[in-house]
Structures are given as C-alpha cells and as structure tokens.
Amino acid sequence: MTIRNYCYLLTDPVQKRACFSHYxxxxxxxxICFLVGTPYIINYKKITSEYGTGRLVLKRNSSLCENHGKPSGSETLPQGIISRTSNLEMQPMEYSLSSSSRKGKVEASKSLLAIAVGIKQKKIVNEIVKKFYASNFAVMLFHYDGAVDEWRDLDWSDSVLHVSAINQTKWWFAKRFLHPDIVAEYNYIFLWDEDLGVENFHPERYISIIEKEGLEISQPALDASKSQVHYQITARVRRGKVHRRTYKFSGGGRCYKNSTAPPCTGWVEMMAPVFSREAWRCVWHMVQNDLIHAWGLDTKLGYCAQGDRTKNVGVVDSEYIVHKGIPSLGGDSKSTTETTNHNSLSDASDASSTVCALLQMP
Incomplete structure (x- = not known):
C-alpha cells in the first residue's frame, strides 16, 4: 500500500490533511534527491567503466612493455630463453662439462673472412686463408664451381665453413648466408675475391688501424706495380697509413681537396671490401637479390658509412695487397665461345644498370 492510498483511507479530514502534510x-x-543524484550515479558508473577499461589498457601496456625489445615472433617466449643472434662457430656433437669448460678458454672469433672460391685458385686462396685463420678469424668459403672435396687435403679445411652453389658470385652468397643477425657477433666482415696476393697484408694489424682511424668501410690498398688498378683511389700511397681521398687536377672526373663524393672520396672497390658490423647491416639491405658483380654498388657505400663518408670510408696503405685480376666465377675465357661471353657480359651489364638505377632513387 502506497503512502497516498493510506492517506485516502483515513476518514477523518483532519487526519487526512495531517497525513498529506507530513509525507x-x-x-x-x-x-529532488533522485533528480540531483541520478547524474552522479551515471557518472559513477562511467568512471567505474573507465577505471575498468583503464586497468585493461594498463594491463595491455604492461604486456607491451614486457615484450618491448623482443625480436618479432618471440613475444610469447620468456626473456631469458631468447637468443637474438647466431654465429658461424662450429660446435662439437659430443657435449660435456669438460669440453664446455675447455671451449670457454678458447677466444671466440672476432671477425669473419668470406670468399667466393674456385678450385683453380686453390693455391692463392690457401695463402689468404692461412693468414686469416692464424689470426683467429672465422672463415667461410663460397664454392661457385661445386668442388668442395678437393679442398680437404688442406690443414684448415675441416675448420672452416663450406657453402656450394654452381656459378654464383660472392654477392649472391653474401645476401643469402651473411644475414646481419647471423654475423652480428663479428666486429668486421671481410668479403673478398679469390685473386688477391697477401704477402704484405696482416689481418690483425689491419684491424688495429681501421679501429684507430674509425673506418666503418675500408679496403687494403693495391700495390700499383703488381696489380690491376681500375680506380686511382685504390692505389697505395706510400707516405701514410691511410688515405680517404684522391686528387686529379686534369681530364675528366677531377678531384680536389673539397670534393665530397666518388670517385674522389667516400668509397672503395668491391674486390676486397671490409665492413664494420653496423656498416654491413646497412650494406646487406642495399644488396639486391639478383645482384651479380656489384657494378655501381661501390659508389653508393657512403649511405652506410655510419656518418660522414669522407671520414668513415678509407683505404689502408700500410697493409696492402696485390690484385691479380684473374678471370673467375665463370671459368676460363677459353672454355666458352666469344658469343657466350658477349651475351653473359651484356646480361650482367643490363642487370647492373638496373641496380644502379634503383640505387639512384631517393
């Protein structure tokens, strides 16, 4: 029974008026309370809802913070189990605590030498690898002729990595087997041709020089008296340890002290480049999947100099090599017809022109 009905049931007018005046x-x-309180109740529900949403957002953000910095695809893994990088070091199949402790005493390789090789240059490659292997380098051979077993008589053969693919250049191999995350543990990557004389080259001294000079991209100078020198900047300068530019005051392509771009400064040739870890991560992304001989890529290395290319790219004169200029990656020119050679060079030139056009894009 409502208050109103109760009041109407009263028969005495005085009591009825008293009832209405009281209630x-x-x-x-x-x-009034309902009218005033309703907005507060609605606002409270809104705040409660927002608080719940806020807690959800905070929880989600907390989850994002926990996953921050984790490599893509590893977000669900515990932080302690994630291994971000790899290397090219070989591991024994039989694991034991004693072998593990012995391994820990052996200094890990700090730099990597990678060369595209053919069995015809076995003698030259042997001299190169012996020097680098003795300097505690990791070594990787890219066999473009498929001849792998023929190297097994060399002392170091079982201690280096062998990768084989018929008629592929070192840039094809490098793009596929030297991903920056795979070689991230190496300070420097030497990506060399096979026809280089290293009688006057010492890997450890070379690294000491480029570290001191702050060279992110470099190459050893060429002994001009014994080498095929295609570009003046690569020729050895006898009066110093390092040079970063060349000078040419007559003819085409002049180079002066204030020149800031190739062919005067800021680049090296591609037969014996040396990249820092950071520079290689950049260069790897610039290497196209169908790159053949890297024609034109050398002048674009300044993009990856990690700063001023006129300072961070240079040629080391005190540790120099001989570029023998031996035909390779396709066998003897005598073994193919003139037409085949012409077509192959034409195709390679067309492909390289396409790459150069891509590199010119902003």
Missing part, C-alpha cells in the same frame, strides 16, 4: 515534503525531498 508530502518527504516525497518532494526524495524527488
């Missing part, structure tokens, strides 16, 4: 102010008060 009417209470009804008015309740109406």
């Amino acid at each position: 009417f102010p209470m009804a008015i008060f309740l109406c």
Whole structure:
C-alpha cells in the first residue's frame, strides 16, 4: 500500500490533511534527491567503466612493455630463453662439462673472412686463408664451381665453413648466408675475391688501424706495380697509413681537396671490401637479390658509412695487397665461345644498370 492510498483511507479530514502534510515534503525531498543524484550515479558508473577499461589498457601496456625489445615472433617466449643472434662457430656433437669448460678458454672469433672460391685458385686462396685463420678469424668459403672435396687435403679445411652453389658470385652468397643477425657477433666482415696476393697484408694489424682511424668501410690498398688498378683511389700511397681521398687536377672526373663524393672520396672497390658490423647491416639491405658483380654498388657505400663518408670510408696503405685480376666465377675465357661471353657480359651489364638505377632513387 502506497503512502497516498493510506492517506485516502483515513476518514477523518483532519487526519487526512495531517497525513498529506507530513509525507508530502518527504516525497518532494526524495524527488529532488533522485533528480540531483541520478547524474552522479551515471557518472559513477562511467568512471567505474573507465577505471575498468583503464586497468585493461594498463594491463595491455604492461604486456607491451614486457615484450618491448623482443625480436618479432618471440613475444610469447620468456626473456631469458631468447637468443637474438647466431654465429658461424662450429660446435662439437659430443657435449660435456669438460669440453664446455675447455671451449670457454678458447677466444671466440672476432671477425669473419668470406670468399667466393674456385678450385683453380686453390693455391692463392690457401695463402689468404692461412693468414686469416692464424689470426683467429672465422672463415667461410663460397664454392661457385661445386668442388668442395678437393679442398680437404688442406690443414684448415675441416675448420672452416663450406657453402656450394654452381656459378654464383660472392654477392649472391653474401645476401643469402651473411644475414646481419647471423654475423652480428663479428666486429668486421671481410668479403673478398679469390685473386688477391697477401704477402704484405696482416689481418690483425689491419684491424688495429681501421679501429684507430674509425673506418666503418675500408679496403687494403693495391700495390700499383703488381696489380690491376681500375680506380686511382685504390692505389697505395706510400707516405701514410691511410688515405680517404684522391686528387686529379686534369681530364675528366677531377678531384680536389673539397670534393665530397666518388670517385674522389667516400668509397672503395668491391674486390676486397671490409665492413664494420653496423656498416654491413646497412650494406646487406642495399644488396639486391639478383645482384651479380656489384657494378655501381661501390659508389653508393657512403649511405652506410655510419656518418660522414669522407671520414668513415678509407683505404689502408700500410697493409696492402696485390690484385691479380684473374678471370673467375665463370671459368676460363677459353672454355666458352666469344658469343657466350658477349651475351653473359651484356646480361650482367643490363642487370647492373638496373641496380644502379634503383640505387639512384631517393
């Protein structure tokens, strides 16, 4: 029974008026409370809802913070189990605590030598690898002729990595087997041709020089009296340890002290480049999947100099090599017809022109 009905049931007019006068102010008060309180109740529900949403967002952000810095695809893994990089070091199949402790005493390789090789240059490659292997380099051979077993008589053969693919250049191999995450543990990557004389080259001294000079991209100078020198900047300068530019005051392609771009400064040739870890990560992304001989790529290395290319790219004169210029990666020119050679060079030139056009794009 409502208050109103109760009041109407009263028969005495005096009691009826008293009833209405007593409960009417209470009804008015309740109406006012309802009108005033409703917005607060709605706002409270909104705040509660927002608080719940906020907790959800905070929880989600907390999850994002926990996953921050994790490699893509590893977000669900515990932080302690994630191994971000790899290397090219060989591991024994039989694991034991004793072998593990012995391994820990052996200094890990700090730099990598990678060469595309053919069996015809076995003698030259042997001299190169012996020097680098003795300097605690990791070594990787890219066999473009498929002849792998023929190298097994060399002392170091079982201690280096062999990768084989018929008629592929070192840039094809490098793009596929030297991903920056795979070689991230190496300070420097030497990506060399096979026809280089290293009688006057010492890997450890070379690294010491480029570290001191701050060279992110470099190459050993060429002994001009014994080498095929295609570009003046690569020729050895006898009066110093390093040079970063060349000078040419007559003819085409002049180079002066204030020159800031190739062919005067900021690049090296591609027969014996040396990249820092950071520079290689950049260069790897610039190497196209169908790159053949890297024609034109050398002049674009300044993009990856990690700063001023006129300072961070240079040629080391005190540790120099001989570029023998031996035809390779396709066998003897005598073994193919003139037409085949012409077509192959034409195709390679067309492909390289396409790459150069891509590199010119902003």
